Amino acid sequence: MKIIILGAGQVGGSTAESLANEGNDVTVIDQNPALLERLQEHLDIRTVVGHAAHPSTLLKAGIKDTDMLIAVTHNDEINMIACQIASSLFNTPKKLARIRATDYLAYPALFALDAVPIDVIISPEQLVTDYITHLIEQPEVLQVLTFFGDRARLVAVKVDAESIMDGKAIHDLLDILPKVQMRIAAIFRNESAIPPGGKITLQADDEVFFLAEKHQISELVKVFKKDYQPYQRIFIAGGGQIGKQLAQRLEKSHNVKIIEHNETRARIIAEDLHKTLVLHGDVGDANLLKEENIHKTDVFCAVTNDDEANILSAMLAKRLGARKTFSIISKASHVELVEGTSIDIAVSPAQITIGTLLAHIRRGDVITVHSLRQGAAEAIEIVAHGDKQTSKVVGRTLAELKLPKSATVGAILRKDKILFAEKNIVIETGDHLVIFLTEQQDVDDVEKLFQVGFEFL
Incomplete structure (x- = not known):
């Protein structure tokens, strides 16, 4: 696929790396030559120095026969105008754009085909707010990934020493929680993936990824964590878009405080928030944090x-x-830099945003893409189409699938029912499958496996 990316920042650069590594023809446009040179040092891509919304720059990048435009500059207006030009002048088939301003996002009609023709809108602030909200709503986990319209979740949790599962085999979960249906997708020990077989004995500090229905996640997390307690007191440092949205989401069910260094901004968000205590001050002020009982805070x-x-x-x-x-x-x-420090979870907006972008770029009917462990692994939701003659998966059992060694099927959504993976389940057309890959480079093989033959088309 031929793709032009506008913007060589964190999101643009990381997206270019993912797409180039999967064999796509990628061109990146940016006004900063240094950023482009840095990308070219380790990626097989083309770069163009210029204004991302100028027709002459887009022509130089090869917009005439481009399949997709991904506009992720830091400027909403440039992203919007570039998509308009790509559509009006060059009939570019698909256009994705990063839009940050809530004023634009509040009017969906603005992005209709007869207005500003953007096929997919990406809002990093919204995505990050959703991600952190899930982490707070589901205590003691390292990651929360949603599938099947958030009916099922893939959760990463670290095994505590002296927890119920420390020193126990995976199949012991069946005795501990006989009514809970789940699948262990992967286990990482000392940064290396180990096969998630039922006889594997878990150890303290193992990182376990498991998939279960949303309402059963808490029961599972409790067996891995020695002193499981819900989060109640939340302290938010920063009153920007993410901080304010996060407080709005949480203040009805949690005790929330937010600190903002800009006095005018602090007053504005104080008027919009109803139950949140808004403080004007420096997020690094130790005396202020002590005065606000930071030692009693569940999540900072x-x-x-x-x-x-x-x-x-x-x-x-x-x-x-x-x-x-x-x-x-x-x-x-x-x-x-912060790995192994006192920071419990580092949230990367670029990695979260890339997952959403990839869901609209991948071959086959990919619904959701989640990047895991800073891009080293991946979890996808993909739909099976066709019949036994036109598909390599439909009409076959899970045991018969020629999946890469790093790939594990966690669950299947069939019509309105979730089926947890068993070797004898026969895949039907329309099934949604959650597949976990511990090696990101194997994604291409999985997508090819799910593509249908020309007879189906």
């Missing part, structure tokens, strides 16, 4: 626009007694 969420402020304030909050600390970290190098 650092969501400012500054990586360094997020990292330092989260570390400070942890040192002062906060139970859990989450930090938004935009730069990939900074994410690696």
